[in-house]
Amino acid sequence: DTAVSQTPKYLVTQMGNDKxxxxxxxxxxxTMYWYKQDSKKFLKIMFSYNNKELIINETVxxxxxxxxxxxxxxxxxxxxxxxxxxxxxxxASSPLLKVKGLSTDTQYFGPGTRLTVL
Amino acid sequence: ILNxxxxxxxLHVQEGDSTNFTxxxxxxxxxxxxxxxxxxxxxxxxxxxxTLNGDEKKKGRISATLNTKEGYSYLYIKxxxxxxxxxxxxxxxxxxxxxLTFGEGTQLTVNP
Numbered sequence: 001d002t003a004v005s006q007t008p009k010y011l012v013t014q015m016g017n018d019k020x021x022x023x024x025x026x027x028x029x030x031t032m033y034w035y036k037q038d039s040k041k042f043l044k045i046m047f048s049y050n051n052k053e054l055i056i057n058e059t060v061x062x063x064x065x066x067x068x069x070x071x072x073x074x075x076x077x078x079x080x081x082x083x084x085x086x087x088x089x090x091x092a093s094s095p096l097l098k099v100k101g102l103s104t105d106t107q108y109f110g111p112g113t114r115l116t117v118l
Numbered sequence: 119i120l121n122x123x124x125x126x127x128x129l130h131v132q133e134g135d136s137t138n139f140t141x142x143x144x145x146x147x148x149x150x151x152x153x154x155x156x157x158x159x160x161x162x163x164x165x166x167x168x169t170l171n172g173d174e175k176k177k178g179r180i181s182a183t184l185n186t187k188e189g190y191s192y193l194y195i196k197x198x199x200x201x202x203x204x205x206x207x208x209x210x211x212x213x214x215x216x217x218l219t220f221g222e223g224t225q226l227t228v229n230p
Contacts, residue, residue, distance in 0.1 A: 004161070043162075043207070043220040056217055090161070106152065107218060109161035 003027050004110040006091050012116045013081055020077045021113045023091030030095065031055075032074035033107065034066060037088040049074050081117045088112045120144055122210045124221035131198050132229050138194045139224040141208030145189035150211040152218060153182055153193055157204045165193075165206075198228040 004025045013019050025032060033056075034046040047066040048056035054066070063079045078085060091110040123142045131137050143151060150169045154162040166175040171186040179196045195202055205225045209218035 040222060041205075042222055045217060045219075048217065106164045106167050108164070111161050 004091060004093055004108050006089075006110040006113050008113060009111065010114050010116075012118065014118055015081055015083060017081050018077070018079045019081060019115075020075055021089055021091075021115070022073070022075045023110055024073050025091075025093040025108070025110075026072065027093055027095075027108060029093035029108070030071055031093060032068065032071075033092040033094075034074065034076050035090040035092065037090060037112070039087075043090065047074075047076075078115075081115075083117050086115055086117045088114050120210060120212065120219040122208065122219050122221040124206075124208055124224050126224060127222065128225040128227070130227045130229060133198060133200060135198050135228075136194065136196045137198055137226070138192050139206065139226075141191045141193070141221055143189050143191070143208070143210040143219075143221075144212075145187060147212040148186045148189075148210075149213045151184055151186075151191050152209040152211060153191070154207040154209065154220075155204050156207055156223065162207060193224075195226070198226075200228045200230050202226060203228050 007022045031050045033048045035043045036046055037043055045058055046060050049068045051071050052068040065077045068074045090112045092107040094107045125140050150167055152167050153165040155165050156162040166182050168184040173184040175182050182193045184191045193206055205223040207220050207223045209220045211218055
């Protein structure tokens with residue numbers, strides 16, 4: 001059984017389009033994340049949700065909007081796609097919002113979605 | 119902006135060689151240091167989480183050490199095998215908030 005799944009795996013689209021990437025985790029985790037792997041292959045955090053509530057929002061263009069219908073899902077919607085949005089996007093989840101001294105933020109990653117904007 | 123650096127960026131070794139690489143991170147606001155293994159076309163997988171200065175963790179032929187006072191961690195692989203070929207990522211977890219800051223990774227290639 002896949003723990004953290006993303007759909008689609010590949011997404012090729014035209015500049016200016018609006019697209020969504022879906023993420024689902026069946027681990028019962030409370031916290032979910034979106035990362036972007038940049039051209040240098042760095043993993044950079046974009047957003048984090050805990051129990052459907054936004055807790056991290058990095059400096060990301062407001063064309064990117066995460067949506068969490070329930071704690072098992074965190075979807076990423078991107079409006080007006082630009083060439084620079086081409087990247088691999090990874091979803092991840094972790095068990096708990098960290099409580100100091102009690103837990104660490106080990107994250108479980110999805111397989112990634114390769115987005116190509118033409 | 120947190121600075122998490124890994125060296126070397128890439129490494130080629132022969133099967134059977136032992137090797138190690140470094141992760142350096144801020145020594146303030148330290149909460150935990152994570153190591154991940156990332157094989158091509160797969161997802162990053164957690165190897166170790168280290169929280170205490172002087173921690174040493176081991177998993178088979180792979181081990182890691184932690185020095186929080188000077189801000190570095192070493193990952194060691196003993197008797198490298200071709201299946202160890204992957205990118206090894208470290209990630210710094212600070213005390214405030216639920217966030218990992220990843221290094222760029224060390225890409226290891228083990229030649230048979």
